Structure formats: structure tokens, C-alpha cells
Amino acid sequence: xxxxxxxxxxxxxxxxxxxxxxxxxxxxxxxxxxxxxxxxxxxxxxxxxxxxxxxxxxxxxxxxxxxxxxxxxxxxxxxxxxxxxxxxxxxxxxxxxxxxxxxxxxxxxxxxxxxxxxxxxxxxxxxxxxxxxxxxxxxxxxxxxxxxxxxxxxxxxxxxxxxxxxxxxxxxxxxxxxxxxxxxxxxxxxxxxxxxxxxxxxxxxxxxxxxxxxxxxxxxxxxxxxxxxxxxxxxxxxxxxxxxxxxxxxxxxxxxxxxxxxxxxxxxxxxxxxxxxxxxxxxxxxxxxxxxxxxxxxxxxxxxxxxxxxxxxxxxxxxxxxxxxxxxxxxxxxxxx
Amino acid sequence: xxxxxxxxxxxxxxxxxxxxxxxxxxxxxxxxxxxxxxxxxxxxxxxxxxxxxxxxxxxxxxxxxxxxxxxxxxxxxxxxxxxxxxxxxxxxxxxxxxxxxxxxxxxxxxxxxxxxxxxxxxxxxxxxxxxxxxxxxxxxxxxxxxxxxxxxxxxxxxxxxxxxxxxxxxxxxxxxxxxxxxxxxxxxxxxxxxxxxxxxxxxxxxxxxxxxxxxxxxxxxxxxxxxxxxxxxxxxxxxxxxxxxxxxxxxxxxxxxxxxxxxxxxxxxxxxxxxxxxxxxxxxxxxxxxxxxxxxxxxxxxxxxxxxxxxxxxxxxxxxxxxxxxxxxxxxxxxxxxxxxxxxxxxxxxxxxxx
Amino acid sequence: xxxxxxxxxxxxxxxxxxxxxxxxxxxxxxxxxxxxxxxxxxxxxxxxxxxxxxxxxxxxxxxxxxxxxxxxxxxxxxxxxxxxxxxxxxxxxxxxxxxxxxxxxxxxxxxxxxxxxxxxxxxxxxxxxxxxxxxxxxxxxxxxxxxxxxxxxxxxxxxxxxxxxxxxxxxxxxxxxxxxxxxxxxxxxxxxxxxxxxxxxxxxxxxxxxxxxxxxxxxxxxxxxxxxxxxxxxxxxxxxxxxxxxxxxxxxxxxxxxxxxxxxxxxxxxxxxxxxxxxxxxxxxxxxxxxxxxxxxx
Numbered sequence: 001x002x003x004x005x006x007x008x009x010x011x012x013x014x015x016x017x018x019x020x021x022x023x024x025x026x027x028x029x030x031x032x033x034x035x036x037x038x039x040x041x042x043x044x045x046x047x048x049x050x051x052x053x054x055x056x057x058x059x060x061x062x063x064x065x066x067x068x069x070x071x072x073x074x075x076x077x078x079x080x081x082x083x084x085x086x087x088x089x090x091x092x093x094x095x096x097x098x099x100x101x102x103x104x105x106x107x108x109x110x111x112x113x114x115x116x117x118x119x120x121x122x123x124x125x126x127x128x129x130x131x132x133x134x135x136x137x138x139x140x141x142x143x144x145x146x147x148x149x150x151x152x153x154x155x156x157x158x159x160x161x162x163x164x165x166x167x168x169x170x171x172x173x174x175x176x177x178x179x180x181x182x183x184x185x186x187x188x189x190x191x192x193x194x195x196x197x198x199x200x201x202x203x204x205x206x207x208x209x210x211x212x213x214x215x216x217x218x219x220x221x222x223x224x225x226x227x228x229x230x231x232x233x234x235x236x237x238x239x240x241x242x243x244x245x246x247x248x249x250x251x252x253x254x255x256x257x258x259x260x261x262x263x264x265x266x267x268x269x270x271x272x273x274x275x276x277x278x279x280x281x282x283x284x285x286x287x288x289x290x291x292x293x294x295x296x297x298x299x300x301x302x303x304x305x306x307x308x309x310x311x312x313x314x315x316x317x318x319x320x321x322x323x324x325x326x327x328x329x330x331x332x333x334x335x336x337x
Numbered sequence: 338x339x340x341x342x343x344x345x346x347x348x349x350x351x352x353x354x355x356x357x358x359x360x361x362x363x364x365x366x367x368x369x370x371x372x373x374x375x376x377x378x379x380x381x382x383x384x385x386x387x388x389x390x391x392x393x394x395x396x397x398x399x400x401x402x403x404x405x406x407x408x409x410x411x412x413x414x415x416x417x418x419x420x421x422x423x424x425x426x427x428x429x430x431x432x433x434x435x436x437x438x439x440x441x442x443x444x445x446x447x448x449x450x451x452x453x454x455x456x457x458x459x460x461x462x463x464x465x466x467x468x469x470x471x472x473x474x475x476x477x478x479x480x481x482x483x484x485x486x487x488x489x490x491x492x493x494x495x496x497x498x499x500x501x502x503x504x505x506x507x508x509x510x511x512x513x514x515x516x517x518x519x520x521x522x523x524x525x526x527x528x529x530x531x532x533x534x535x536x537x538x539x540x541x542x543x544x545x546x547x548x549x550x551x552x553x554x555x556x557x558x559x560x561x562x563x564x565x566x567x568x569x570x571x572x573x574x575x576x577x578x579x580x581x582x583x584x585x586x587x588x589x590x591x592x593x594x595x596x597x598x599x600x601x602x603x604x605x606x607x608x609x610x611x612x613x614x615x616x617x618x619x620x621x622x623x624x625x626x627x628x629x630x631x632x633x634x635x636x637x638x639x640x641x642x643x644x645x646x647x648x649x650x651x652x653x654x655x656x657x658x659x660x661x662x663x664x665x666x667x668x669x670x671x672x673x674x675x676x677x678x679x680x681x682x683x684x685x686x687x688x689x690x691x692x
Numbered sequence: 693x694x695x696x697x698x699x700x701x702x703x704x705x706x707x708x709x710x711x712x713x714x715x716x717x718x719x720x721x722x723x724x725x726x727x728x729x730x731x732x733x734x735x736x737x738x739x740x741x742x743x744x745x746x747x748x749x750x751x752x753x754x755x756x757x758x759x760x761x762x763x764x765x766x767x768x769x770x771x772x773x774x775x776x777x778x779x780x781x782x783x784x785x786x787x788x789x790x791x792x793x794x795x796x797x798x799x800x801x802x803x804x805x806x807x808x809x810x811x812x813x814x815x816x817x818x819x820x821x822x823x824x825x826x827x828x829x830x831x832x833x834x835x836x837x838x839x840x841x842x843x844x845x846x847x848x849x850x851x852x853x854x855x856x857x858x859x860x861x862x863x864x865x866x867x868x869x870x871x872x873x874x875x876x877x878x879x880x881x882x883x884x885x886x887x888x889x890x891x892x893x894x895x896x897x898x899x900x901x902x903x904x905x906x907x908x909x910x911x912x913x914x915x916x917x918x919x920x921x922x923x924x925x926x927x928x929x930x931x932x933x934x935x936x937x938x939x940x941x942x943x944x945x946x947x948x949x950x951x952x953x954x955x956x957x958x959x960x961x962x963x964x965x966x967x968x969x970x971x972x973x974x975x976x977x978x979x980x981x982x983x984x985x986x987x988x989x990x
Contacts, residue, residue: 063789
């Protein structure tokens with residue numbers, strides 16, 4: 001976990017650390033993995049003192065197992081399902097995006113990923129009155145568009161402004177900026193902007209949107225492949241830990257790749273495919289493009305709650321619909337009917 | 338969450354040395370002095386200092402939040418967006434559909450087959466961005482990166498002349514008359530910084546250096562690359578994956594630059610045919626993943642004998658199609674033919690209220 | 693606990709060598725208690741080769757790409773293990789080490805609910821408070837989340853203290869063993885042995901725990917390539933000490949099937965199990981669907 005340092009736990013003074021180092025025990029992992037009797041001899045320390053130090057270090061650094069029953073209780077009291085604001089998408093996602101997990105939107109250019117992200121941000125901040133963190137990696141975030149969407153929910157300028165203030169925007173155009181941003185949010189250090197601090201100040205964050213993950217990872221894959229894979233795994237770990245630890249719904253976007261047979265798959269490869277718990281593929285409708293330019297087809301391609309491969313047709317315009325067309329017809333059909 | 342040192346913005350060589358010395362997390366590094374670090378990890382003093390600087394910045398010792406990652410609220414962003422004047426195209430219908438013109442701080446791509454007027458529109462924008470603020474322009478300068486050798490000075494002169502004439506006719510108040518007097522063809526041409534790039538290496542190098550140029554020329558509001566496709570459609574027959582990676586990196590550099598320096602980035606792109614389901618289809622070149630790069634995509638195409646511009650991708654405008662023509666004066670509305678019946682009303686109704 | 697206890701419970705106890713009413717016990721009794729009381733051998737006879745069910749000391753690796761049912765299989769084992777004996781379970785204590793942050797407790801509760809209901813319907817005794825039964829099952833489960841291989845190693849070290857106190861966990865589920873593969877590659881510097889150090893230490897530690905405390909480990913492992921070939925040709929990319937630990941490998945895959953009369957397109961999952969215990973290699977294939985109530989073998 002970390003290098004052994006003096007003062008990490010009672011009994012571990014400078015001299016002790018040096019003697020341990022001489023015995024090739026530098027880190028916490030080294031110490032807990034060592035045979036205590038051996039080590040006591042090697043660094044001429046008392047066996048009892050070593051055992052005590054080991055016990056404290058284990059308690060400090062191990063993950064503490066929680067009973068399943070407690071976890072369930074905690075989940076029942078804290079899990080929230082955030083409506084996306086779009087009834088068709090909600091139906092597909094089993095009523096919305098869930099806190100504590102990662103939901104992914106995958107799609108080609110102009111398939112509506114950013115529109116869905118903006119729609120969710122506007123809905124969560126205005127309708128659900130929760131704070132949102134929006135990490136923009138492509139410059140696709142348009143506050144003007146958010147305002148348009150908010151206008152359909154409230155006519156009050158003040159409320160629109162308040163809703164906009166509940167959305168915190170981070171812009172990160174390369175992988176290091178994204179990681180800086182995620183670690184800063186998830187960290188508990190003294191730095192500003194951490195989620196732990198934010199939640200202790202009353203206003204809790206319920207949604208974290210990253211649009212898009214692939215934009216900053218894709219430039220690394222290829223020649224700096226291993227570094228790219230590593231960075232990808234770090235983004236995954238931080239997102240998962242944040243979603244769980246702070247009980248946040250993480251919504252991320254991904255681009256798609258096309259296989260030789262023309263089959264569309266979400267990008268970032270197999271190692272990323274385990275990361276989101278729910279994946280939705282957004283596609284433009286092949287026909288009727290001119291007639292209904294804002295309608296998209298959404299397919300559920302990974303879910304632990306609903307059968308995979310069910311489809312819905314959704315209208316991106318829904319989030320900024322005017323009062324007149326609220327009655328607009330909706331459709332939710334199964335893939336093959 | 339413990340942050341591994343490997344996720345810091347440091348060179349791989351330095352990271353390996355730090356790792357091999359047993360430092361794994363940010364906390365590990367923060368505990369030692371530069372002297373100790375340089376001794377234990379075999380780094381030079383400067384390198385050790387750099388590591389500590391990066392670590393301290395991210396470790397939050399000084400409050401963090403500096404640099405790119407600085408956060409703002411959507412309200413701040415809205416105010417920023419509203420403060421940035423858009424670049425008009427001189428086609429009032431296209432401007433209306435775009436919500437007042439091309440956005441500054443974003444990447445716009447103009448796609449079309451040869452002869453559609455991509456370069457014309459690029460030139461038009463290069464002139465328009467210079468329109469003085471009292472006429473609703475930006476009074477900005479331009480970096481024009483020409484990769485195809487298609488920049489023709491005479492055309493720039495034509496368009497500039499038309500723009501100057503337009504402003505002179507509009508001038509009413511004293512301020513506008515003064516501005517119009519200073520807005521001449523010569524000043525317009527002198528405010529366009531021309532760069533000629535012959536291949537993708539030169540282009541990538543230029544983009545790499547551009548942020549410094551923009552810092553020393555804060556009046557630049559527009560960067561044009563005409564075209565981004567040409568250098569990347571040669572030399573890459575066997576190396577599609579490498580091309581995709583280079584392009585992905587380029588896209589992130591461009592949007593970063595556009596955001597930091599408040600410039601509009603305008604790219605032109607060629608069209609290519611894609612076979613899908615036995616049908617061939619004309620799509621923008623450079624592959625599908627490049628399609629994520631532009632924030633806004635304009636498709637220029639023929640509809641019979643009519644030139645049409647379609648907003649194909651945009652975060653804040655609806656998809657819309659307008660007619661245009663290329664005249665001796667430049668890129669203009671086309672009123673010759675009848676209005677297409679179905680699309681026009683929706684386009685305007687949807688946008689005019691919002692923007 | 694208000695568990696209804698059908699007669700089957702007592703027969704089970706007799707079979708296991710009786711309730712330990714004596715204060716003293718012989719070595720043989722101790723062994724029977726350690727070995728017999730909490731046997732995972734019966735955890736899923738339909739999946740593992742006959743004569744090669746994974747007993748105490750077994751390490752089962754579930755290998756496959758995303759969406760091939762690995763986590764669902766783990767839920768299945770988990771449910772079998774924590775359900776009460778009368779509902780077809782083993783009533784074991786389980787430690788779930790969640791390195792992928794993949795454990796969906798709501799999903800788990802859904803499966804437990806379905807199993808308890810099915811068992812109740814069979815025995816025609818309707819439970820008074822199904823919620824309490826689910827909670828009783830969940831109280832046999834411990835969950836630990838780890839965000840790095842360093843933390844995983846330290847956490848496994850604390851496991852020993854739990855195993856010493858009886859009844860400790862008999863079954864450790866790890867989802868997944870490959871979670872930190874790329875992190876470790878990136879943080880290990882240039883040498884492969886350094887990259888694999890933590891997982892190697894974890895494997896060595898597990899080997900000792902398997903030997904001393906007769907626990908079983910079921911772990912998932914993500915394939916790192918899109919298409920993994922069949923059976924023997926596919927190989928795990930994890931370090932050698934881990935691979936030597938594995939006694940049963942289950943290769944998971946998924947096929948899309950044509951919709952059944954108006955229903956949505958669906959998937960059928962296959963598991964190909966290879967066991968390489970002392971008695972030589974044994975194989976078994978099985979297929980299942982995944983429904984609201986968990987695995988349904990076909």
C-alpha cells in the first residue's frame with residue numbers, strides 16, 4: 001500500500017523503519033507478508049512489538065468486510081434511481097440511472113450521446129434538485145442548450161439560474177487532466193472540490209457525467225498501448241470507487257467501432273466492457289432521417305435488471321420540447337416485434 | 338482512494354525510477370524532500386523537484402483546482418458562452434439555424450465534395466471574424482492553415498472587398514464610420530496569418546506550436562485548417578490504426594486550444610464513399626471515430642442544382658438544412674429557388690426563441 | 693431467527709456425524725467437523741464433472757469475456773451457499789471480495805427471494821416473513837471492496853484472523869482475480885516479476901489458507917481478448933502461482949438465440965468445466981439461461 005514511515009503507527013520509530021529497510025521490508029505489504037519470527041530476528045526487534053505493528057497496519061490498510069445484511073440496509077436507504085427526464089429512456093433503463101453504478105451511452109458521431117447527458121444533467125439539477133458534476137472532455141457541453149432544456153421545466157429565470165449553479169463543470173481534454181479531476185473529486189485530501197467535502201457541506205452530488213471517456217483514452221491506444229491500457233484501468237477504478245463510495249450515478253459516454261461485418265460495438269475494447277453495469281447503444285434511425293431528425297434508437301446491450309437487446313425509440317427533442325408537443329406519441333417496442 | 342504516482346503527468350522514465358525506488362502513491366512521494374527523493378530514486382535534483390511539484394499540486398496541499406481541471410458552474414459557463422460573439426457566415430439563414438453564427442471555443446467541421454465551396458466558406462469566415470465589434474463582429478485575427486494549396490489571395494481580396502463595402506453601407510454612427518474607415522482590404526489581409534503545411538507531420542508540428550502563438554497573439558479568434566483530410570489521406574494506406582490515433586490526439590489538442598484561447602476552430606473535410614449493406618454512401622472522410630472530434634458538423638451538398646448546407650451535428654442547434662450560393666462576393670443566402678416547404682419553418686421556430 | 697425448519701435439517705445433521713454434544717472431540721471428529729459441516733462439494737452438481745466436484749481446498753476460476761455469465765454464476769454459488777438447508781442451500785458463511793465493484797446486492801436479493809419462494813412452494817410451508825429469511829441469508833455474507841492489488845493483499849492477510857474464529861467463511865468469492873491486471877502492469881515498472889508481485893503474494897497466501905483452513909475459492913477472471921478460443925486453447929494471462937492454484941476452470945461463453953415466439957432476442961450461456969485434480973482431467977459441459985430468479989439450467 002504505502003512505504004513504511006515513522007509515526008505511521010505506535011512503536012514504529014525512525015530507527016525501527018531503518019532496521020526494517022535493512023531487512024528488505026520497505027512497504028506495508030512487505031511487512032504484513034513477512035514471517036514475523038524471521039523478521040524479528042533479522043532486525044533484532046521484539047516479536048511482540050512487530051506483531052502489534054502488523055495488527056495496526058492491517059487494520060489501517062485492509063478493506064473492512066461489511067455484512068451483506070448491513071449492505072442491503074444501507075442500499076435500501078441510500079440507493080436512488082435518477083429519472084433521466086425522458087420517459088422512453090427511463091423505461092429502457094428500468095426507471096432511470098441508478099446511484100452506485102456506472103451507466104454507459106455508446107454511439108457514433110451525432111447519435112445523441114451529448115444530448116442525453118445534457119438532458120440528464122438538466123433534469124437531475126432542476127427537477128430532482130440534486131447537484132451534478134459534468135466532466136466535459138470534448139467541448140460538447142453547451143450551457144446554452146442546458147438553458148433551453150431548463151426552460152421547458154420552469155419559466156422562472158431564478159430557478160433556471162439555480163439549476164445551472166447546481167451543475168459543476170470540469171473540462172479535461174487529456175487523460176491526465178481527467179485523472180487529476182477524478183482523483184481530486186474522490187480524494188479526501190485538503191484540496192478543494194472533493195466530494196467528501198461537498199457532501200459534508202450539505203449539498204450532495206447525485207450524478208457524475210463524463211462526456212466522453214473514449215475521447216481522452218483513444219489517443220493513447222496504439223503506440224503507447226500499455227500506458228493507454230493502464231490509464232483506462234485507472235479511470236475505471238476511480239469511477240467505480242466514486243460511484244460506490246459516494247453513492248453517485250455515473251453516466252459516461254463511449255464511441256463505437258465497426259467490425260468488418262458492419263456490426264457496431266462500443267469502443268475501448270474488452271477490458272472496458274466490464275466497467276459499466278448498464279450499457280446503452282444509441283443509433284440514428286436508418287430511414288425517416290429527414291422527417292424526424294431528433295429521433296434515435298436506443299438498445300440496451302448490457303444490464304443486470306432488464307433483458308438485454310430490448311430497444312426503445314426516443315426523441316432527443318423531448319428535453320427541450322415546447323408545451324405544445326408534450327402529447328407527442330411515444331413508442332417502446334421490443335427488438336423484433 | 339490512494340493515487341498511484343504512475344497517474345501523474347510525468348515522463349515515463351521518471352515514473353519508472355520513482356516506482357523502482359518503492360514509491361507507489363502520491364502520499365509516499367509527499368512525505369519526502371526533493372533531496373531524499375533524488376537520492377533514493379536516482380533522479381536529478383530538477384527531476385525530483387518536478388515530481389514533488391506535480392505531486393503537491395495534485396495532493397491538494399495548495400488548494401488544488403488550478404490549471405485545466407478548474408471547475409466552474411454551468412451558470413458561469415453560460416455567461417461565458419453569451420459573452421463570446423459568434424462568427425457570422427453572411428448567410429442569414431445559416432446564421433439563424435446556427436443560433437447566430439459559428440461558436441467561438443468549439444470545433445466546427447465543414448464537409449463536402451470538391452467544388453461545394455468549403456474553401457470559400459473558410460475564407461468567408463476568415464474575413465467575417467474581423468468585422469469590427471460595433472458592427473456585431475469580433476474584430477479578431479485569423480490563423481489560416483492551408484494544406485491543399487487552395488488559398489487564393491484574389492478570392493480573399495474579393496470577399497474582403499465585399500465585406501468592407503457591406504460595413505461602409507451599414508455605418509451610421511460616428512463610431513461605426515470610424516471603424517468602417519479602418520476596416521480595409523489591406524488590414525483584413527494583414528490580419529490573416531497564413532501557414533502552409535505540406536504533410537501531416539508539418540500539420541501536427543504546427544498544431545503543437547500553435548498554443549504559444551495564440552498566447553502571443555491574443556486577438557486571434559479563428560483557426561482554420563483547410564483541409565484536415567488532405568494530409569491524412571496520403572501515406573496511411575497500411576496504417577489506419579496509427580492514423581486514427583494521431584487524429585484522436587489532434588482532436589483533443591484542438592478542443593483544448595479552442596477552449597483555452599477562446600478561438601473558433603474551423604476544419605474542412607473531404608467526403609468518401611462507404612459501402613454499407615450493399616449500398617454506397619457519401620460520408621465525411623477520416624473514418625467514423627474522427628466524427629466525434631468536431632463539436633459542430635456542417636455538410637455541404639447538392640440537392641439537384643441547389644447548394645444546401647445541413648447542420649448534421651451540434652450540441653445546441655437542431656438539425657436543419659438551408660440553401661446557399663457562392664457568389665463573387667462570397668458565401669450568401671440563395672433566394673433564387675423556392676423555399677423548401679417542410680424544413681424551413683421548424684428550423685427557424687426552434688431556434689429563434691432560444692438564441 | 694424465525695426460520696421454519698423442515699425435518700430434512702435433522703437428517704442432514706445425522707449424516708454429518710452428529711451434533712457435538714461432547715465437550716471433547718477426537719481428531720477424527722475435529723476433522724469431520726472441519727471438513728464435513730461446511731462442505732461446498734454439493735454447491736452445483738450440474739456444472740462440475742461428477743467425481744470432481746470442487747470440495748474444500750478447491751480453486752474454481754470462471755473465465756470469459758464480458759456478458760458471459762461469470763458474475764451470475766458467482767451469484768448462483770453465493771445463493772446456494774448462504775441459503776438455509778431447507779431451501780436447498782448449504783448455510784455457509786461466505787466472503788465476497790469485490791475488486792470490480794460488481795456486486796449488485798439488489799440483484800442478489802432478487803435471486804434469494806426467488807429461491808426462497810420456490811423452496812417454500814415445494815414444501816408448501818409459506819414463510820411468514822420472507823424479508824427476514826433474506827436477511828438471515830445476507831447475514832451469512834461478508835463483503836469487502838478493494839481498489840488495488842495492494843489492498844487486496846492486505847485484506848487477504850486479515851482473513852486468517854477470521855478463519856481462526858469458527859464458524860469462519862468456508863467460501864471466498866473473488867470478483868475478479870484479473871481486476872488489477874492492467875494497474876499492476878502499469879505500476880510494476882519495467883520488470884514482469886514486480887508487476888506480478890502482489891497477485892503472486894496473494895496466491896501464495898491463498899494457497900496457505902486453502903491448506904490450513906480448508907476453504908474454497910471461486911474467482912472470476914476476465915478474458916483479455918475479444919474472442920477466446922475453445923477450452924484448452926484459451927489461457928489465463930494471470931501469473932503462474934495463481935494458475936497453479938486453480939483446480940477447476942470454467943470457460944464461459946454466450947450465444948444469441950432466435951426469439952421464441954414473439955419474445956425478445958435472448959441469450960443462452962454455456963459453461964465448459966475442466967477439472968485437473970489428482971485423479972486426472974475431467975470435463976463437463978452445461979448450458980443455462982439467466983432469468984429474474986438467477987440461473988436456469990437447460
